[in-house]
Amino acid sequence: xxxxxxKLTNFLAILLTLFTFFILYLPIIVLVVFSFNSQRFPAPxxxxxxxxxxxxFESEELWSSFFTSLFIAITxxxxxxxxxxxxxxxxxxxxxxxxxxPIFYSNLLIPESLFAISLLSFFTFxxxxxxxxxxxxxxxxxGLGFTIPILYTRYCQLDxxxxxxxxxxxxxxxxxxxxxxxxxxxxxxLATGLLVFILSFDDFILSYFTAGTSVxxxxxxxxxxxxxxxxxxxxxxxxxxxxxxxxxxILFFTPKIRxxxx
Amino acid sequence: xxxxxRIRREKFxxxxxxxxxxxxxxxxxxILLMILSSVVDSxxxxxxxxxxxxxxxxxxxxxxxxxLTLSLSIAVISFLLAYPLAHFIIFHAKKYKSLFLFFxxxxxxxxxxxxxxxxxxxxxQEGFLxxxxxxxxxxxxxxHFLNSIFAIVLMMVYCYFPFMVLPIVSSLERxxxxxxxxxxxxxxxxxxxxxxxxxxxxxxxxxxxxxLVFIPAFGEFIIPxxxxxxxxxxxxxxxxxxxxxxxxxxxxxxxxxxxxxVLLTIGIIIYNLFNKMIKRGFR
Numbered sequence: 299x300x301x302x303x304x305k306l307t308n309f310l311a312i313l314l315t316l317f318t319f320f321i322l323y324l325p326i327i328v329l330v331v332f333s334f335n336s337q338r339f340p341a342p343x344x345x346x347x348x349x350x351x352x353x354x355f356e357s358e359e360l361w362s363s364f365f366t367s368l369f370i371a372i373t374x375x376x377x378x379x380x381x382x383x384x385x386x387x388x389x390x391x392x393x394x395x396x397x398x399x400p401i402f403y404s405n406l407l408i409p410e411s412l413f414a415i416s417l418l419s420f421f422t423f424x425x426x427x428x429x430x431x432x433x434x435x436x437x438x439x440x441g442l443g444f445t446i447p448i449l450y451t452r453y454c455q456l457d458x459x460x461x462x463x464x465x466x467x468x469x470x471x472x473x474x475x476x477x478x479x480x481x482x483x484x485x486x487x488l489a490t491g492l493l494v495f496i497l498s499f500d501d502f503i504l505s506y507f508t509a510g511t512s513v514x515x516x517x518x519x520x521x522x523x524x525x526x527x528x529x530x531x532x533x534x535x536x537x538x539x540x541x542x543x544x545x546x547x548i549l550f551f552t553p554k555i556r557x558x559x560x
Numbered sequence: 561x562x563x564x565x566r567i568r569r570e571k572f573x574x575x576x577x578x579x580x581x582x583x584x585x586x587x588x589x590x591i592l593l594m595i596l597s598s599v600v601d602s603x604x605x606x607x608x609x610x611x612x613x614x615x616x617x618x619x620x621x622x623x624x625x626x627x628l629t630l631s632l633s634i635a636v637i638s639f640l641l642a643y644p645l646a647h648f649i650i651f652h653a654k655k656y657k658s659l660f661l662f663f664x665x666x667x668x669x670x671x672x673x674x675x676x677x678x679x680x681x682x683x684x685q686e687g688f689l690x691x692x693x694x695x696x697x698x699x700x701x702x703x704h705f706l707n708s709i710f711a712i713v714l715m716m717v718y719c720y721f722p723f724m725v726l727p728i729v730s731s732l733e734r735x736x737x738x739x740x741x742x743x744x745x746x747x748x749x750x751x752x753x754x755x756x757x758x759x760x761x762x763x764x765x766x767x768x769x770x771x772l773v774f775i776p777a778f779g780e781f782i783i784p785x786x787x788x789x790x791x792x793x794x795x796x797x798x799x800x801x802x803x804x805x806x807x808x809x810x811x812x813x814x815x816x817x818x819x820x821x822v823l824l825t826i827g828i829i830i831y832n833l834f835n836k837m838i839k840r841g842f843r
Contacts, residue, residue, distance in 0.1 A: 307750070311648045318645055319663065322718075325678035326667055328688055332681065381579035388576025392569055401583055406772075409779025409823075411796045412816055413587070415803050419597070419813065420590035439586050442579055500671045502782065507800070520673045524786070528680060536674045543670035551665055 326540065333533035350530040360535065363519035370433050370515065371498040375491050377434070378441030382449045389453065390475045399450050405443035414507040421508065428510025436504040441494040452486040489555045496546050598814035611814035624819050627795040628826060631777035634716045635770050642724040642769065650732040661729065668722040676786050679715055707789030715787045720777055724769040731765030767834040771827070778823050795819045
């Protein structure tokens with residue numbers, strides 16, 4: 299009796315899980331399928347075509363916004379990593395970060411949209427024209443909120459005997475930092491960098507408020523296209539972004555990389 | 561000797577400081593500026609609470625209340641969906657565990673606009689859902705799914721779901737399965753084990769997931785705008801309209817500070833409730 303009941307519960311659980319996955323994937327699949335349809339939505343499926351992709355890849359706007367997003371993501375990732383490493387350098391030379399690290403958690407305490415709006419009025423107040431600079435500033439704040447807590451945690455998990463050995467063999471604290479600590483931190487730094495890159499590349503809220511009118515990131519390009527209504531080109535664009543971002547996420551979630559962060 | 565040490569430490573502090581400077585300059589200063597501009601009269605530059613009294617209208621308060629209700633419901637709904645799913649994947653999916661996890665995570669770290677767009681196809685007048693329901697015969701004419709509170713809630717749960725799932729999954733992954741065995745050995749049923757053992761132990765992760773959903777959902781503005789058809793306003797929409805508009809910046813900042821304070825207060829209350837639950841669980 300008990301086993302039959304257990305079996306039934308298990309069966310229901312499997313059904314529920316498969317149903318959830320169905321709901322999660324249904325829209326994405328429909329979206330991608332209709333990017334290959336020669337007729338515009340809501341026409342039913344007629345025949346397979348790559349025309350929409352051709353049209354999309356010929357548009358200059360796509361590539362300029364793609365490279366803008368790429369440039370901003372790379373710059374803000376590098377900036378936040380460098381600043382994170384410099385902060386660790388201070389720690390390695392006897393600094394105390396116990397009270398410093400929590401200030402970077404505060405990014406999670408207010409909604410990103412409200413922060414983005416404050417940043418926008420800050421830029422207007424000081425007459426900083428919106429564009430690449432403001433985008434990079436905003437995305438770097440986003441990046442610091444992840445790099446510093448993660449790198450600090452990893453630093454504290456390093457075996458202290460490594461540093462002691464290096465120091466007692468006569469290396470200065472600077473030498474120890476560059477020859478012992480940094481090489482040991484390298485996997486964690488790379489993994490964190492990838493995480494920040496993904497977050498920045500896919501970010502919509504910060505870009506929406508801090509990009510101004512002259513610069514367009516991929517998210518903003520998608521928004522403009524989307525506002526003009528359903529069209530197979532938007533499907534092609536979405537499929538393109540989906541594939542590019544998913545590849546990055548897959549890279550990040552390979553066990554080797556993910557274990558360096560979480 | 562002490563002095564040299566101090567100078568050395570100051571030099572290294574200087575090297576390490578850019579991150580702190582950046583954070584203060586571009587995170588805390590803008591927020592401080594927002595607070596200041598909400599209590600300073602823009603023409604006379606004197607202290608005033610006028611903006612606050614202007615923002616304390618019933619319309620504004622009801623918008624804050626709506627945002628709170630929305631974000632709380634999103635957090636609760638995504639918990640109710642995420643926990644059974646995570647529980648099943650970690651404890652019962654066996655060899656398919658990593659495959660399930662993979663498919664759960666990968667597409668949902670991509671752009672949220674993309675998912676909003678994808679749902680248009682499902683919810684449209686002639687979309688997937690209506691076509692399906694018509695073919696099955698459940699309805700006789702298409703339902704307007706879009707531009708409704710239903711579409712907003714559905715879309716937000718969909719987009720915030722991963723933030724709830726991830727902490728729960730990683731906490732269940734680290735969960736010591738001997739607790740469950742011990743519970744069964746002592747005669748507890750499956751449900752007793754779930755409510756007296758598994759849930760209390762994973763409560764910190766539930767709290768993390770709850771806040772990861774609740775806080776950003778409170779400020780959400782693009783999903784209500786795209787899915788609600790300009791009919792449903794929440795804090796994020798109103799603040800951005802005020803701040804982007806002419807002559808309403810100060811009112812916007814007062815309203816933003818007001819809603820942030822409400823969010824903070826409710827957040828602290830919920831945090832304490834969670835703490836109570838965590839402590840009680842181990843008794």
